[in-house]
Amino acid sequence: MSYADQxxxxxxxxxxxxxxxxxAFEDRVCELWxxxxxxxxxxxxxxxxxxxxxxxxxxxxEDQVLPSLRTRGAFFVKGIPTRVQMxxxxxxxxxxxxxxxxxxxxxxxxxxxxxxxGIIGASIxxxxxxxxxxxxxxKDHLVVNFFGDGAAQRGDFHEGLxxxxxxxxxxxxxxxxxxFAEMTPVSKHFAGPDFACRAxxxxxxxxxxxxxxxxxxxxxxxxxxxxxxxxxxxxxxxCVTYRQRGHCExxxxxxxxxxxxxxxxxxxxxxxRMRNDLLQRGIITGxxxxxxxxxxxxxxxxxxxxxxxxxxxxxxxxxxxxYAAESSELVVGRRS
Amino acid sequence: xxxxxxxxxxxxxLREEMRRDDSVFLMGEDIxxxxxIFKVTDGLLAEFGxxxxxxxPLSESAIVGAAVGAALMGMRPxxxxxxxxxxxxxxxxxxxxxxxxxxxxGGETSAPxxxxxxxxxxxxxxxxxxxxxxxxxANVPGLTIVMPATPYDAKGLLKAAIRTxxxxxxxxxKLLYGKKGDxxxxxxxxxxxxxxxxxxxxxVTIVATGLMVDRALGAARSLAADGISAEVxxxxxxxxxDEDTILASVEKTGRLVIVHEAPVRGGxxxxxxxxVATKALGYxxxxxxxxxxxxxxxxxxQILVDAYVPSEADIVRAVRATR
Numbered sequence: 001m002s003y004a005d006q007x008x009x010x011x012x013x014x015x016x017x018x019x020x021x022x023x024a025f026e027d028r029v030c031e032l033w034x035x036x037x038x039x040x041x042x043x044x045x046x047x048x049x050x051x052x053x054x055x056x057x058x059x060x061x062e063d064q065v066l067p068s069l070r071t072r073g074a075f076f077v078k079g080i081p082t083r084v085q086m087x088x089x090x091x092x093x094x095x096x097x098x099x100x101x102x103x104x105x106x107x108x109x110x111x112x113x114x115x116x117x118g119i120i121g122a123s124i125x126x127x128x129x130x131x132x133x134x135x136x137x138x139k140d141h142l143v144v145n146f147f148g149d150g151a152a153q154r155g156d157f158h159e160g161l162x163x164x165x166x167x168x169x170x171x172x173x174x175x176x177x178x179x180f181a182e183m184t185p186v187s188k189h190f191a192g193p194d195f196a197c198r199a200x201x202x203x204x205x206x207x208x209x210x211x212x213x214x215x216x217x218x219x220x221x222x223x224x225x226x227x228x229x230x231x232x233x234x235x236x237x238x239c240v241t242y243r244q245r246g247h248c249e250x251x252x253x254x255x256x257x258x259x260x261x262x263x264x265x266x267x268x269x270x271x272x273r274m275r276n277d278l279l280q281r282g283i284i285t286g287x288x289x290x291x292x293x294x295x296x297x298x299x300x301x302x303x304x305x306x307x308x309x310x311x312x313x314x315x316x317x318x319x320x321x322x323y324a325a326e327s328s329e330l331v332v333g334r335r336s
Numbered sequence: 337x338x339x340x341x342x343x344x345x346x347x348x349x350l351r352e353e354m355r356r357d358d359s360v361f362l363m364g365e366d367i368x369x370x371x372x373i374f375k376v377t378d379g380l381l382a383e384f385g386x387x388x389x390x391x392x393p394l395s396e397s398a399i400v401g402a403a404v405g406a407a408l409m410g411m412r413p414x415x416x417x418x419x420x421x422x423x424x425x426x427x428x429x430x431x432x433x434x435x436x437x438x439x440x441x442g443g444e445t446s447a448p449x450x451x452x453x454x455x456x457x458x459x460x461x462x463x464x465x466x467x468x469x470x471x472x473x474a475n476v477p478g479l480t481i482v483m484p485a486t487p488y489d490a491k492g493l494l495k496a497a498i499r500t501x502x503x504x505x506x507x508x509x510k511l512l513y514g515k516k517g518d519x520x521x522x523x524x525x526x527x528x529x530x531x532x533x534x535x536x537x538x539x540v541t542i543v544a545t546g547l548m549v550d551r552a553l554g555a556a557r558s559l560a561a562d563g564i565s566a567e568v569x570x571x572x573x574x575x576x577x578d579e580d581t582i583l584a585s586v587e588k589t590g591r592l593v594i595v596h597e598a599p600v601r602g603g604x605x606x607x608x609x610x611x612v613a614t615k616a617l618g619y620x621x622x623x624x625x626x627x628x629x630x631x632x633x634x635x636x637x638q639i640l641v642d643a644y645v646p647s648e649a650d651i652v653r654a655v656r657a658t659r
Contacts, residue, residue: 064409097442107441114408115440119432125398126433129405129413136361136387136411143405156428159398166393322477324438324446324501331480331500333529333576 003222004215009283015053015214016278019271021296022049022073025082028300029089033249039091040102045070047212047244050270051176053077054217055144055237059112059225062139066114066127068146068176069104070243079111086303092310097321099313114143121151124160124173131169131234142170142228144221150181152195161236165202168233172224175236176211178243183255199236211239212270241270337518345487345519346376346452346508349494350414352523354384357412360498362389364399364416364452373418374454374513396422400429400451404503407447408437412498420455420469420507427472434503435478448501450494456509456547456597457629457645459638466634468598470545470574473505474607480504481575482528485549487517489572492526500528509546509597531578533585537567540591540655543582543608545571548595548627548646555651566655574604582608583616590621591658595651600628625654 007015026044033042045052052073056065059078067074075085088095088103096106107115114130117123127145134141151157152175164171175196181189192198199206205227210216217239224235242265246253253262278284319336340348354360362368362377368391371378380389392399396417403413417426430451438446457466470481480502484490490508497504534549535556544552549570556566567585571578586592592612594605605626612624627646635644 097440100442101440105440107437107445109408109441109445114405115433115437115445117432119428122401122428122432125401125429126405126408128398129402129407130409131405132402133406133409133411136406137409156397156401159393159395160401162393163395163398163402319477321439321441321443323480324443324448326500326502329525329527330496331502331528331576333578333580335576335579 002219004219007218011057012278012283015057016274016284017292017296018053018057018073018077019049019214019274020292021082021299022052022076023271024296024300025085026072028304030245030249038089040089040104041248041250042089043069043104043248044245045072047265047269048176048178048241049073050214050274051174051211051217051239051241052146054214055146055174055221057218058222059144060141061112062141064112064114064127064130064141064143066123066143066145067116068148068151069116069118069120070148070176070178071146074146075106075113078108078113080106080108080113082299082303083306087307087310090307090310091313092307093313094306094310098317100317100321121147121154121156124151124156125163128160128164128169128171131164131171132167134170135167140170140229142172142225144172144174146174146176148181149175149177149179149186149190149195153181153189161199161202161234164234165204168231170228170231171234172221172228173234173236174221175238176241177238178241180243180247182247183251185256194238196236196238204234204236206236206238208238208240211241212268212273214270214274338521339516340487340519341513342487342490342508342515343374343376343513345491346494347378347380349491350377351380351383353495353498354380354388359410360412360414361387362414362416363392363403365394365418366391367416372416374510376513396426397429400426401433403449403451404429404433404437404447407449408445412448414450414452414498416452418454419465420453421464421467423453423469423472426451430473430479430505431476435476438502439478446501447503450497450504450506452506452508454510455507456511457634457641458510459641462636463633468596470507471598471602471604474574474604478503479575480528480573481507482573483507483545484572485512485546485570487515487519489526489532491519492524493528493572495525496528499525504528507546511547526572528573529576529578530572531581532570532572533567533581534570535566535568537565538588539565540593540658541567541569541582541585541589542593542595542651542655543569543571544595545574546597548597551646551648552595552651554648555655558648558652559655564655577607577611579611579615582612586612586616587619590619592620593625593627593651593654593658595627595646597645598628599631600626601631603628622658625657627651627654
């Protein structure tokens, strides 16, 4: 029996709810950006949500995730409150790092989210290092390292995957192949047959799968997780999906592509797909669907109200936390 | 007191910290079985085993990036990137990750790692294994940059570097590895951020780092024969910079010469000069003099390297220019 087959109806409904919440959050912040101009520029993951949900659902709290610039869903499934994320979009003190950094690359040590980087692909090696720590500490936790097809062309992809392969580290590389590196389509930045086959060169399995099928992603990640926890090393999962919006809200969606292509992929939307599947299997009803939509909508409006009422970042704290507190027996003379 | 080399002092610091704290581990290229190309880590594999010191692929970006990730998970990595010039390859992990995670996490998670590297010119190394990179990194908030000049300081500063929760760049001058000096057998730590007056004087202040400390002391001895009393300050770290010790000395001497091995232009000496010009201009009796390398890559071979690296004579000339 596959891992996905072992999910209960409750699990499936929860996964569906995550998908709806992530989509609603991102659609709403795109609206806010267009209308009022919130501080953080949205880099939407619309169309790709099944990867974050399938990969993060069922992880342990101690397992670490390192989201890409477009893995918004990982923050949700790992438990970062909607309010905190929204406050980050609004650049408020109640957001990430008291408003001193964007919500985009935020971390949360208690929930197992590692601080990311605005340098695409750079955090691949950092995730590998977290997996190295688990190995040295003899813990059976793992790291899920998300990045896109663009990041896979960085040198850090090679250094990080080779390093992880050499030491058989407990890390799952989740490559979100959404068809574009910013505005450039994969066909123009990649001459290979697929990304998954690269794993062979690093001595571990690489699998290409449908990234719009949340249960397929879940199954592949759980299989890779069992391997990682057993000390057998990393796995590369190339999750094929499609970015339904522009690179960010500054870029028109249709740049470098035909709208017919976008429409074709919208017809394969991961959320509608799961909804139809659950409806067909009788796990949810139309009433359920409406209830989830209403609950999610209320959660987001609450988060917006929270963000609007929150204080802006404190200018006096601009230089706070540049260094961690340390004993004067070790370091003296820090200055702002 | 016992005399040992800088190389042995650094190894002692590593060994003592590894014994003290199980989370301290070493990784880098050829540091375990071979013992490091400068033999700094020789013998540590036998004592600590392959989980505490291991060889990595030739991947400086992954070495430092993985050190950051491991540090975030509670380990205390000491990563070696062999030659400081390779910092260029690891720059993103140092500048955009190690230096920023504490800030980005709102103080929740810092990256307690040390990146050790050998820097400095020598005749046989060529332009990619010789650079003094401290200024490349000095403009990055979040970093701590240490440059010891003696075995005593190397050991004590490295122990502090390993223990602080913040990322530290630890620059070891390759021509100092064989230098001997007094190192007590008893446990001690030298706090980072405190400059050391290596020779007191009252007529001119010479501020120096790394190998240039010895050259400044040599210059001071020559000047003493001519009746000029030079005070030599070893910064020991440029980040944090011990402004107080510099300012107090300039208040006393009224003259300032700054010496480093990196090129003068854009070098850290400019920052020291700016601090003094901003906070102590009134004490100065003469323009500040800076001594450093010329505006060229580090050349190859003894003849050109001798011409490139500041000498005692260069420092003496700079001191005379303040008279």
